[in-house]
Amino acid sequence: MADTVSGASEVCALLADGTTVRLRPACPKDRAQVLRLYDDMSADSLRSRFFVVSRRSGEQAADRLCALPEAGHRTLVAVHGDRLVGVAEYEIGDDPASAEIALAVADDFHHRGVGTLLLEHLVHLARENGVSAFTADVLTDNHLIHKVFADLGLRITRQYDGPTMRGVIRLEPDERYLAAVDARAGTAGTASLQPLLRPRSVAVIGAGTRSGSVGRAVLHNLREAHFNGLLHAVNPHAHAVLRIPAHASVADLPHPPDLAVLAIPASAVCEAVVQCGKAGVRALVVLASGLDESATAELTEACRYWDMRMVGPNCLGIANTEESVRMDATFAVTKPLPGAAGVAVQSGGVGIALLDGLSRLGIGISSFVSLGDKRDVSSNDLLQWWEADGRTELALLHLESFGNPRAFSRTARRVARRMPVLTVDAGRSEAGRRAAASHTAAAATPTMTRRALFTQAGLTATRTLGELLDTAALLNAQPLPAGGRVAVVSNAGGAGVLAADACVDAGLTVSALPSDLREELLALLPTGAGAGNPVDTTPAVSVQELSRCVDRLERSGAIDAVLVALVPTALDTAVGADLVTAVTAAREDRPGVPLVAALLDQPERVRLLRTEDGQAVPSYGEPMSAAQALFHAAERARWLARPPGSTVEPAGVDGPGAQALVEAFLARIPAGGWLDARETARLLACYGIPRLPQACATTEQEAVDAVARLAGPHGAAVLKAQGPGLVHKSEQGAVLLDLRGEPQVRAAYRDLARRLGAAMAEVLVQPMAAPGAEMLAGVVQDEVFGALLLFGLGGTLSELLADHAARLAPLTDTDIHELIGAPRCAPLLFGYRGSGPADVAGLEDLLARLSRMADDLPELAEAECNPVIARSDGVTVVDARVRLLPRHAYDPYLRRLP
Incomplete structure (x- = not known):
């Protein structure tokens, strides 16, 4: 460059x-x-x-x-x-x-x-x-x-x-510099959105006279919201629209508006944008869909030239409920309720659903932006706005794509420490990408990549819109739990069992209560009650008894949350409804323990029950909804409690040597490809990655000599055929193990040469590795997300069992610690059924070195260490493969617009 x-x-x-x-x-x-x-x-x-x-x-x-x-x-x-x-x-x-x-x-x-x-x-x-x-x-x-x-x-x-x-x-x-860049980006981004979200005047271009037209609907919503600024209609064929004077063009307006909403056909958008730029408009909302790539590029270029920020194209519109603004520039039917949630969506239909759901819950919105095709204003911009607007307490995102994931992650993790940031993990299927070049690439699914981003950034990622609203209701109304211990209270045994199962399925803990607490609860409840957890109050429980029971549990210190599951009974037709008051009753000095309800006769999926002291308790129609919301709340508390972490800088790294090796390889093979065994070993050595001794042999005698040198006269050795097409060696029969003595080595070499023929360029000779936990550690460069580090179960069954976790580079020490503990097989590393613990510090060092390598070398398309043998006395990479592609460095933190 x-x-x-x-x-x-x-x-x-x-x-x-x-x-x-x-x-x-x-x-x-x-x-x-x-x-x-x-x-x-x-x-x-x-x-x-x-x-x-x-x-x-x-x-x-x-x-x-x-x-x-x-x-x-x-x-x-x-x-x-x-x-x-x-x-x-x-x-x-x-x-x-x-x-x-x-x-x-x-x-x-x-x-x-x-x-x-x-x-x-x-x-x-x-x-x-x-x-x-x-x-x-x-x-x-x-x-x-x-x-x-x-x-x-x-x-x-x-x-x-x-x-x-x-x-x-x-x-x-360093971090100080990046923080300074973040601060400048936030100041600049927020200032640029002022004309968009706090406009003093709005013009609707294409405000039609026909009922049902998009422009007329936007103008109607602006008027009905009592927009606190000047409102203009632009229509060359009308003198007025909805009693608002209309002008033939934006150039004919008495003053240039801060914001123009373009509700015109796609074919007319580019010309209208230029007219807006010449007139001095500062921000645009482009509703039209169907713009081709050429027109979209022209649209973006015009916005940059004329110094305008743009939402869209292909969007629903925007809204800001601030009293000083009162702007509803959407064509949605639901009128946004003023409130605490900032909402950004790419899908208009999702936006309508969230507007309706948040209004129904009483949470309301602070501002709403339908991003559409996201050619300019993005979720990064909105997160910065909500961070500074003084009103937003909850951020909800629905994103189908990420323009700059690393910059988004950095912004999101900062904002997430101030307010919950929730998203829907859309596009979880693996149909979006297929990669079979290595086990690591095959494991790096879009789902894994997105979840790595969400986990590191502290986003609460739900699977559905309903789950998103369930969780938003809890996070908006209740304190965070200190952990995952839940007490289930129910007036019917069956409902209590369902609620307990739901909690366990969600990842929470429903443990037996301490004996002294059980005795106290039984003294508060009717005869026949059970207090094991679930707490069965029996259908005969009164409002006062249930209220005292919940209060005692909240103050016990033995649990982190209370889930009350209630069903209507035939004992008294009023009892079922009355028992809800026990959940919403005001209690003095209420401890910071979240309380949720599951009312099995409730028709709504979720609603907020208002309490006597002005607070709210989320109530769900299904125990599973309540349990999932509690789990997300517990995960947010855990993320907030963890140290932010700092990037690890491993010692003994030869970055210039690695870069020289990469440049030499790509000069020889411009299209890129797999490094051979010697080059792979040299690259790993540049980063101090521990590797099993090895030698390459091109003849039978060289293989015999290498075994004698590496394994000794009585040791066992391994022969691995090497060649451009031999990637999955075990599956291709290119690995022969536990070879002892010269006759076995010679026979093995001849067998490989006979079966593989010209596909075998040479053999790699290694001593047999001592047994230990077989793990996989690898890197995959994602075109959008950057380098992804994977860790999990290794060996020949790695891809079949698919027990891997991932984080995006560069890894912090906290990321590394969590990554090692994330796979299901992690207990193998900490001592399982009498086995000794592995060298976890050595694994952490290996991941830090792979992270540094991935961060240093944008040309690193894939790197896989599999298996990595982890024993109590150290960590050794047994086999490794590296693929390079011609790529240029990209600084994700450099300030620039899309």
Whole structure:
């Protein structure tokens, strides 16, 4: 990547005030614009840039910056509309790892983040070209550039010499730098959404006079919501729509609206967007579907050029229930209820269902965005908005695709520590991808990849929309449980058993209560009651008795949640209804233990029972719904309680050596492919990955000599045929085990050569590994999600049993710890039925090294270590395979718009 910005000729990004600028390399045709930039600068700005007030300095700078690119010199420009508003450059001197930088920004664009944005992209460009430090000489009184450097987030050292300061900026992006970039992205993204979600004026383009038209429905909803701003209709064939004056075009409006909703055919969208841009519109909602790829690209390009944010196309619309806004720019039938949930969906139908469900529950929404095809505004933007809007307490997402999963994960895990973030795990089937190149690739299903993202980001992922609303009701109304211990209370034994089974099936624990607590409960309940858990109160229980029972359980410290399952009985027609009051009764100093109800005669799937003290208890029509919601709440509590973790940096890594090996391989085989055994061993050695000793042999005698050297005169050895098509060696009969003595080795070599013929290029000789737990550790590069680390059961049955867990790279120490404990076979590693524990620390180190390798090498398409023998005295990789593809590095944290 020599003359591009972040791998593209031009990228767009947001300034601190939400303005869109385009960043690209400078070229000779920019000279006039760069010269104009310097000509328009004040004397103070020129002095800060050149240390003297000289127009000649500007001419010389323009000549240099806009010359054809030379080795060691790179220039980026920032363009707003047709105007160049900033320029940044670096030039390498005698030291190839250090470069001198210079920066200039138009006076009227100061304090808007142009310089910082240019520097972020210049840092990325420089690092890709081997530069590890920037140097800059600045005047000590140039407070603007000092602040830019200080706020960048990189380590800087300063040397003062009279009126000047020499700064050295280390280009080592760490957590501090990423946090600074996050903060800037949040500020810029939130500012850019102000015209979209808090518009002062809205125009509906295509507001029809015909009843049932989409534009008319949007205009009707805006009017009925009592939009707290100016409302315009655009229709060239009408004087008014719904008693709102209509104008022939957006250009005819008395003032440019902040937001335009385009309810027009797909064929007219691109022209209308350009008209909106020329008129000064700041945000768009495009409802139309059916735009082809060319039209969609043209639409996006127009939005970038004219500095507009866009929702859609192919969407339902947007809403914001803030009292100061009151905007319902959707064509949904349900009127959004003001409330606490932020909602973002890609499917309009899902959006309608969530609007209806949240309104019915009384939770309501803070803001709603139907993302549609998601060509601009994304879930990342909405998470940043909800984080800062001061109203949202719950975020609900329905996403069918991820534009930048690693950036989404970073934003989501930050927001999830402040509020629950729920999503539906849509597209769980494995039909979306088939991979048979290795066990690791076959195991890396779309479901596993998405769940890895959700788990690490702290998202609550449900399987259905109903389960999403079930969980939202609980998280909105009740405290989080401290753990998974549940007390089930029921007035009918059968209902209690169903509820207990549901809890266990969901992953919760229903354990017997302590004996002293059982005695206290029996003293509170009618004769014949049982207090083993489930607690059977009998149908004769009164409201007061049930209330005291629930209260005692909540205060016992023996459980983390209470599930009350009630059924109507024939003892008294009023009893069934009255017992609900025991659940909703106000109690003083109520402990922080969640309480849920399962009312088996309840027609609704879920509703919120309002309590006497103004709180709410979620009530479900099925015990399983209640149990699943409790499980999700317990998982959220567990995620919040875990340490955030830090990225592990294993010692003894030779990154440059690994990169050189990769480059040499791809220079020899440009299309990529599998490394041979020698290359694989060298690559693993670059990352200090422990491997069983090995030697390659191309003749029978070489194999005999290698066995004698590696296994000794009495040891057992293994022969593995090597060749481009021999990937699954065990399945192809290419592995012969437990060979002892020269005759067996010679016979084995001849057997492999006879059966495999030309497919066998050589054999790999290894000593037999000592027995231990056979595990698999591997990496798969996903085109969208990046590197995925897998860990689980290894050996020949790895793919059949499919006992694997996954996390996205780079792994933190917390990720690694959880990954090792996640597979079902994990007890084998910690001592199972008398066996000793494996070297878990060694497994953690192996995963850390694989994570580092995956993060370092975007060309790493697959890497599989299988089996990995884990014993108490160490960890050894017995077999490994690596596949490389020609890919460029992609920085997921670099600020840019889609």
